[in-house]
Amino acid sequence: MSEKTKTTVLYVIVFLITVTLISRIFYLQIIKGSYYKNLSENKSIRIIEIPTVRGKILDRNGVVLAEDLPSYYLEITRSYLKKPKEELEYISGIIGIPVDKIEEILNNSGIPPYDPVVIKKELSLKQVVAIKEHSFELPGVDISLRAKRFYPYGEIGENFLGFVGLVTKDDLKQDKFYNYNDYIGKQGIEKEYENFLRGEKGKEEVQIDASGKIIKVLSAEEPVPGNNIYLTIDIRLQKKLEELVGDKTGVSIALDPKSGEILAMVSRPSFDPNKLIEGMNEKEYKELSQKNAFFNRATQGEYPSGSTFKPITLIAALMTHTITKNTVIYCKNSIRIGNVTFRDWIYPAAFGYQNPETALANSSDVFFYTIGTKTGISAIDEYAKSLGLGEKTGIDLPGESSGLLPTPEWKKNAVGTEWYIGDTANLSIGQGFLLVTPIQMATLYEGLANNGLEYTPHLLLKITDSSGKVIKTYGKKIRLKEDLPNDVMDVVKNGMEMLANRPEMRIMKIGGRTVCAKTGTAEIGKNSVDHWLIAFSDREDPEIVGLFFFENSDFASSHSLSPLMGKLFETYYEIKKPGGK
Template identity: 30%
Template sequence: MNMRLNLIFILIFVIMTTLLVRVYFLSIKSNTYYEELSKRNYINRINKVPVRGVIEDRNGKKLAINQMGFSILIKPHLRSSKNKEKLNNAVEFIEKHFPKYEKKKLLKNYKRKDSAYNHDFVKVVDYIPYEDFFPKYTLFASKENIKVESAVKRYYPYKNVASHIIGYVGKASRLDIVKNELSAYSGIIGKSGLEKYYNDILQGEMGYKDIKVNALNEEIEVLEEKKPSSNNNIKISLDIELQKYIQDIFNYKGGAVIVMDSSNGELLAAASFPEFDNNIFARGISVKEWNKMRNDFNHPFTNKLINGLYPPGSIIKMGVALSFLENGVEENYKVNDTGFIKIGNRNFRGWKRGGHGIVDFNKAIRESSDDFFYKGSLRIGINKISKTLDKLGIGRQTGVDQVNEFYGINPNKDWKQKKYNKPWYVGETVITSIGQGNMLTTPMQMARYTAYIANGKLPTPHFYKKNYKEPVALDFKERHLEMMRKGMYEVMYHRKGTASRHIRSKVKLAGKTGTAQVVSIPQSEKIRMKESDLDYYQRSHAWLTTYGPYKNPKYVVTVLVEHGGHGGSAAGGMVSKIFNKLLELGYIKEK
């Protein structure tokens, strides 16, 4: 009996608890929910999209701006047989006044965007320039089923100058909208370069206006309003006139040029060649244009400053020499450069037939002796060289404010074992010591590394001051850096320096040439073939990395000429002109 009573009491308790929970939900929880729905019924929120910020160069010249214009929209739900004639009249009216917008495409665009759940006008034309549309504004504004709205389009006044750095905007994809809610309202988002890296700053913050309306959707009062952000501009370190000058004097198919403040990493110019007009993306690129650029062997889409991977060749030799010195190789170390070293059955040859004779650190940099580095690398091994170069930023991102920067490759024994599951061979050590083999770097890495040798601190390259980071002091001895600087000075001015015949700068410079082979030279070839005799795409890449003034380093200028052959002849004249321009523009006060 007691058991039955207990079961009855438990059942009553469960029922009562369930009822109380239900009452709580209906009276309190549901009230909140339905109150929110009610608010939506009488409060309309109008979102206000901020105007995308302008990108300016260091002198206030506009690099990315917004052009005013208009977009055309058509009333929704006109696809039914009853309203079909209204839809046809609307698109025919648009085609009549703007023949480039064909009726067939307009209808396709409308039908794709229109749905039973959409109650907003459907945008069928994104942008028509102000000067083209304004004379016909009253005609369109008088049409019942057509709506006209103001619109903006991104425009790049300097077209293909600094295109990789500035970047471009494009239509926001579904994935973009998921990651960035504001792009659903603006319809655009930064796709590359600074436009993408600083998209959050440039796009600004949304504004809104909450309006109380009646049952007829008529405005009664404004409840709350927040203006969209207006100070969305960014001013960068680039000097667009210097950038344009560099583009004018770069007479090669492909390559890169960097002008960097050696003390703080600020970038005055940075060009990847060939360049392209960013406006073709802002307005919408055609299939023909896309295929032409995509199939160009010189890779105009690649930002070679950070995504171009190249063997550094001989410009890595200062870093390798510093590794020798910090790992116990004597400062007065000398070798007899005979023009080659034999390891196993292979001869590893230097660039100069017959060699350079007795070579020390200074002469090794000045005349770019390969044998000096072959023999020195065998004393300390690849792992120690790799560790030193790692400190100098080789195989690491520089931190520059550009998207998707590559790391490059700073090879060693562990790297090869992990990547290929193979052991490291002695021959790979000697070839790596002169910047060949598996070593790959970016021009930005090489400019940063040169800045360290010039000033003794490793800066972070940047275009926008908010990305500035304090340069890092490393533990190399100052007298060892001075040895490198002296050798680099003699590269430019000693009669046997590898760039001495090509430097005509008014500013005293220090630098290093490099020739990075694209194809290997067969052992059977006794006399090295001239670069000019090779097919263009088999010629070596030419490097010249420099800083100046020599006594008071201010700027680094690093030049890579794809398939340019020798660094001195390909880039010496260009580097001289750039430093002369820096002097003319007042960036350098002393020679």
């Protein structure tokens, strides 16, 4: 090839490529120009998300506790507003929100101008019609049908159900799934099983006109509804327990010791999550915060256990052979330990001769001071730990507390002083530094009922997809297994049975069943006490553990909780009867 030919080849290449590119842009911009202009101006193609439906939460029998209901939302997309002033004024007249308030919502939304901002939820049908009729004059204003979370039982079960709320900026950063205006589980089961409940969004390729109205759907991927969560809760028992705790500040738990299934769990005061979803005013919110209503006392509250701890002291004493089941101790009205005098709760009276069983039934403090200090802190700590105190139970709820099981090392680090024998005395009766959560105590008594076997307490029964196919079942998980010999446990249970047989406590013995129970009174400061009552029924074949706990209690004594426990057991057996389930 001559140099001249080569140069010619270069010119030809430039020519051909130039002609190709120019004809292509000529075709796109001149020949099809108006077509594309139309497409971009009036029929822009956008990809929009199709929201999905959040899964339901149901009780063990399929009663709905939380579900998505349709609700009309008013949305404004700022870039599509043609005459913002007039349009906002018109809307303001219909929904009754002042224009400056609407502008405030728009400006503080943090949402890009070409994405919709929700102005009002739950429009009435009248409002929907008034806006739809004028949709032509209201470009950028949309009514959308979205899902609103609804809790049919309101306040009942709120403590474990939790609630949903708008995503935060952090949620958006952490998980690409979420978009502005999305809801996310904030507490309870709604949060714990968020990934199962939320479903999968669909997407849709649509043509929209200059005002953002959809002209045509070009293609779509259908959303997948969220999974349904079946809980171990029985709503009938739940309702009963909510009623029993009533307006008092307290907790009630009913669980099945054969599996760890929680049949009911109450923490009060609580609130109606529907009100939170609809938007609560600041005053209401503040009041609830002050009452700690957003806090699940059953799993997050840490309290001294009082005498409900005594079975552990007894087990430690018997297991270490510090005492035998026949040991008798003469209990005066007080005892001197170190250089401090510890009084019995019955002071100035005294219990006199006590064996382990009567001492547990009477809850004699002097007896337990004596055997506790003899047994020693390390053995008590060992058995308390091996039965799960000081550790989370592993319940499937977010934010569980672990309580506090004090040890000499802990005291040295946290308080800075040595462990005194008085500390051992205090722990022996469930006072001092010890802190427990109600769910820990319910689980502990599950272990006592089962001679040392504790199943992890849980709320999840099974998860199904929207068509009802089971995806996951919880089954049962062993939390811990401590080998406690029958003769030791018989002593403990004899004491608890003796207590349940007291005239004022007999009310718990439904259908003549043998019930084991332990009361507790924890002193909180000078004039305030917390009351506990934990019981299981029946002794031979335990199938229900019940717990009541009242903070700053106004009951006459812990024994006064037994009618409540009686009602708990009664309702449980009522439901369990054939036809009841």
